Structure formats: C-alpha cells, structure tokens
Amino acid sequence: MREYELMFIIDPRLTDEEIVSLADQYKEMIQSAGGEVHKEESWGKRKLAYQINKLSEGSYMLFHVRSEQGSVFREVEQRLRQNERVLRYMTVRTDAGRLRYRGGSEQEAEESAAAEPATSHAEEKE
Numbered sequence: 647m648r649e650y651e652l653m654f655i656i657d658p659r660l661t662d663e664e665i666v667s668l669a670d671q672y673k674e675m676i677q678s679a680g681g682e683v684h685k686e687e688s689w690g691k692r693k694l695a696y697q698i699n700k701l702s703e704g705s706y707m708l709f710h711v712r713s714e715q716g717s718v719f720r721e722v723e724q725r726l727r728q729n730e731r732v733l734r735y736m737t738v739r740t741d742a743g744r745l746r747y748r749g750g751s752e753q754e755a756e757e758s759a760a761a762e763p764a765t766s767h768a769e770e771k772e
Contacts, residue, residue, distance in 0.1 A: 647741075650711045652676075652719070654726055654735035655704035658691050668731065669707050672722055676711055681718035685710035698733045 654672075656665055665688070673683045689706035698704070711718070719737050726735040 647712050647714060648716065648739060649741035650713065650716075650719070650737055651740050652709040652711055652722070652735070652737050654707055655694070655698075655733040656707060657731045657733060658701060658703040658705050660705065660731060664731075665705055665707070668729075669709075672725070673709065675722050675725065676709070676713075676718055679713075679718040679721060680715070681711050681713040683709050683711055694733075701733065704733050 652672075656668060660668070669686065669688070673686065676683055687708040687710075689708065691703050691705050694702055694704050716739070723735065723737065726732050
C-alpha cells in the first residue's frame with residue numbers, strides 16, 4: 647500500500663466551520679476514490695513565505711493518505727485547482743519504498759530509485 651501526504655493552504659478569512667467542511671469534502675472524495683485518510687492535521691493559520699492573492703497568512707491542512715494507486719488524487723487535485731478558497735496544494739508520495747537507499751552499494755540505490763517514479767504535484771494560482 648502506498649502512502650501520500652496531501653497538504654493544502656486555505657484562505658485564512660474562512661471560519662473554522664467552513665475550513666472543517668472544506669476538509670471533510672476532500673476527505674470524502676479521497677475515500678470514495680478508494681483511498682484512506684488515516685491521519686488529518688490542522689496546522690492552523692501560519693504566515694506565508696510570500697503573499698498569495700494579497701494574503702500574507704493561510705490556514706494549513708495536512709492529510710496522510712493510504713491508497714493502492716495514485717489515481718485517487720486526480721479528481722481531488724482538479725477540485726483543489728478550481729477552488730478559489732484553496733491558495734496552494736501539494737501531493738507527495740512518502741511510503742518507505744520510495745525513500746532513497748542511503749547505505750550499501752550503488753546498484754541497490756539505483757534499483758530503489760528506479761522502481762517507480764514519485765508522484766508530486768504543486769499548483770500555482772495567479
């Protein structure tokens with residue numbers, strides 16, 4: 647089973663109830679596509695490194711997702727891209743099989759790295 651992290655930054659002007667509702671919508675989408683959100687973290691409002699849409703803060707949400715396949719994120723990422731309340735998002739594959747081998751021979755490291763390409767998406771909105 648593959649593990650992923652989906653992080654998205656939400657408009658800080660939304661209320662806590664709206665943020666929870668938005669997160670629940672994406673969690674339901676992941677589950678209906680065959681994924682499992684096994685951990686959900688709300689990091690609250692944090693200062694952004696640079697302004698996005700004239701905002702200097704954002705509400706951060708992180709999902710730890712387990713799935714048999716990466717196609718779980720196709721619809722979710724499309725919806726994140728279209729939602730004006732989501733400032734940025736990123737999906738990263740984090741399971742142990744994707745971590746680069748740090749010891750042993752070069753051949754083992756190459757085999758580990760060449761097994762399957764990682765899924766990583768970041769979306770920029772203007």
